[in-house]
Amino acid sequence: MSSPYDQPQPVLGAVTDRGEKILLRPAEMRDVDAIFAACTDPESQRWTTLSAAYDRDRAVGFVTDYAPGWWAREQGATWVVTDAAGAYAAQIDLRVLAADPKIADVGFLTGPDARGKGYMTAALRTAAAYGLLHLGLERVEWKAHVGNVASRRVAEKAGFTFEGTLRAYGSKDGRRVDEWIASLLPADLPVDATVEVIA
Numbered sequence: 196m197s198s199p200y201d202q203p204q205p206v207l208g209a210v211t212d213r214g215e216k217i218l219l220r221p222a223e224m225r226d227v228d229a230i231f232a233a234c235t236d237p238e239s240q241r242w243t244t245l246s247a248a249y250d251r252d253r254a255v256g257f258v259t260d261y262a263p264g265w266w267a268r269e270q271g272a273t274w275v276v277t278d279a280a281g282a283y284a285a286q287i288d289l290r291v292l293a294a295d296p297k298i299a300d301v302g303f304l305t306g307p308d309a310r311g312k313g314y315m316t317a318a319l320r321t322a323a324a325y326g327l328l329h330l331g332l333e334r335v336e337w338k339a340h341v342g343n344v345a346s347r348r349v350a351e352k353a354g355f356t357f358e359g360t361l362r363a364y365g366s367k368d369g370r371r372v373d374e375w376i377a378s379l380l381p382a383d384l385p386v387d388a389t390v391e392v393i394a
């Protein structure tokens with residue numbers, strides 16, 4: 196039986212709530228400087244598990260190894276989100292859980308100059324719908340450190356249902372932190388939901 200993973204990682208189209216056409220595409224070497232800037236931004240460092248020692252070599256490794264690795268292992272995908280002009284705006288991971296291949300979680304960040312324009316809401320809607328409609332997932336999970344209200348707002352705008360707080364579920368700088376959790380199920384999608392698979 197054919198699988199999406201038999202083909203190269205797809206490029207997906209999406210439209211923000213402001214009407215801007217964006218793309219979710221595989222990471223490329225031309226994204227390295229923007230990835231480095233986004234991953235070393237103080238808000239990205241504050242709310243993710245990205246290393247404080249993140250350097251340009253890690254951004255290169257993200258493009259050459261980390262990002263393509265999810266699709267190559269048939270465990271989901273990492274996409275770069277580009278704005279209408281084709282420039283890097285954000286990045287999003289859809290990561291199938293090793294413990295249950297019907298569940299994936301998401302991880303994302305938007306470059307500091309691109310925040311507040313609806314990019315992540317559209318990207319999360321699209322990546323999650325792709326997982327549920329094309330990869331056979333039965334649940335997509337969002338988690339964030341408690342207090343990350345911008346991320347929670349994105350999850351809720353993308354249709355995720357808030358489920359509560361997981362005490363001491365995450366870790367940050369060597370200490371346990373509480374995490375919020377929300378999910379999106381196939382039944383939560385609009386009946387006519389589709390994903391624009393461009394290539």
Ligand SMILES: CC(C)(COP(=O)(O)OP(=O)(O)OC[C@H]1O[C@@H](n2cnc3c(N)ncnc32)[C@H](O)[C@@H]1OP(=O)(O)O)[C@@H](O)C(=O)NCCC(=O)NCCS
Pocket residue numbers: 238239242243285303304305306309310311312313314315316317338339340343344345346348349
């Ligand atoms: C969270 C993040 C990815 C959102 O990306 P984005 O592209 O700006 O998201 P959107 O523009 O689609 O939506 C952001 C929403 O959060 C809201 N928001 C932003 N900062 C906020 C704050 N401090 N308090 C409340 N709401 C906030 C925005 O107003 C917007 O909601 P609205 O459309 O109702 O006004 C981005 O802020 C980011 O990269 N943060 C640092 C990394 C991070 O936290 N990653 C997620 C880890 S779980």
